[in-house]
Amino acid sequence: MAPRKRHLKLATFNVNGIASRLPHLLEWLAHEAPDIVALQELKATDAAFPAAAIEAAGYGAIWHGQSSWNGVAILARDAIPVENRRGLPGDPTDTQSRYLEAAAHGIVVGALYLPNGNPQPGPKFDYKLRWMARLAKHARTLVDLPHPVVLLGDFNVIPDDIDVYDPKAWRKDALIQPEVREAYAALLAQGWTDALREVFGDEVVYTFWDYFRQHAERDRGLRIDHILLNPVLAGGLQEVGVDRWVRLQDKASDHAPTWARVAVPVAGKSR
DNA sequence: ATGTCCTCCTAAGGAGGA
Numbered sequence: 001m002a003p004r005k006r007h008l009k010l011a012t013f014n015v016n017g018i019a020s021r022l023p024h025l026l027e028w029l030a031h032e033a034p035d036i037v038a039l040q041e042l043k044a045t046d047a048a049f050p051a052a053a054i055e056a057a058g059y060g061a062i063w064h065g066q067s068s069w070n071g072v073a074i075l076a077r078d079a080i081p082v083e084n085r086r087g088l089p090g091d092p093t094d095t096q097s098r099y100l101e102a103a104a105h106g107i108v109v110g111a112l113y114l115p116n117g118n119p120q121p122g123p124k125f126d127y128k129l130r131w132m133a134r135l136a137k138h139a140r141t142l143v144d145l146p147h148p149v150v151l152l153g154d155f156n157v158i159p160d161d162i163d164v165y166d167p168k169a170w171r172k173d174a175l176i177q178p179e180v181r182e183a184y185a186a187l188l189a190q191g192w193t194d195a196l197r198e199v200f201g202d203e204v205v206y207t208f209w210d211y212f213r214q215h216a217e218r219d220r221g222l223r224i225d226h227i228l229l230n231p232v233l234a235g236g237l238q239e240v241g242v243d244r245w246v247r248l249q250d251k252a253s254d255h256a257p258t259w260a261r262v263a264v265p266v267a268g269k270s271r
Numbered sequence: 272a273t274g275t276c277c278t279c280c281t282a283a284g285g286a287g288g289a
Contacts, residue, residue, distance in 0.1 A: 124288095210275075
């Protein structure tokens with residue numbers, strides 16, 4: 001008998017303020033029914049997280065908030081994520097809420113909001129590079145696990161020139177600097193599969209459009225929200241997508257929900 | 272160089288971040 005599999009939709013969405021984006025989030029959850037969701041830029045304290053509304057929508061959640069900035073969460077449809085860790089190891093003085101890790105639906109989920117790093121050069125860029133080094137060190141402990149692992153979120157990295165509408169316009173930006181691209185490439189080289197690039201091949205796909213000059217309407221965007229699969233999970237990659245309709249709504253976040261559909265063996269039924 | 276949107280602080284716009 002063939003091993004039984006089930007399909008899971010894994011998504012990441014930088015909401016740019018959970019308080020102002022809650023209606024969009026709930027509409028998107030109802031419409032697309034992702035199984036696992038990583039949220040970034042909650043811009044809210046733990047107490048202000050709208051757990052009741054999200055639970056009413058059918059999702060269990062864990063979150064790591066912070067006043068004004070940052071803030072990440074993991075949602076699971078009809079399940080409560082089991083938390084593994086909050087915060088990346090390697091710097092006890094780092095107080096920014098940017099990493100949360102949990103198990104849900106049989107998958108290890110590392111949800112991250114990588115530092116923007118602008119202006120560059122400067123202390124914020126240095127922090128970005130240090131954070132990426134810490135991420136790589138931790139990711140190394142996850143990639144070869146015998147379980148499915150996904151590392152997803154707003155990476156604030158433009159991996160290649162195809163991932164930005166105008167590389168020259170962004171050449172001084174932290175998201176495109178050679179050190180940042182090299183750090184991202186080195187992370188992938190551990191054995192992670194960049195799900196969107198894997199499926200899109202040499203086709204352009206964006207996940208973020210800034211608020212200036214009607215860039216969303218004109219489709220002048222960046223690909224900076226990424227979904228990385230370890231080898232166990234990459235074998236089941238089926239389909240990817242970006243829900244651009246969410247970005248084109250009124251009062252939208254500057255990011256669109258980005259997702260990958262994967263097939264995973266049902267626990268205990270396959271070998 | 273510019274533009275736009277979100278949050279906080281605290282009562283009206285300004286600062287800081289992206």
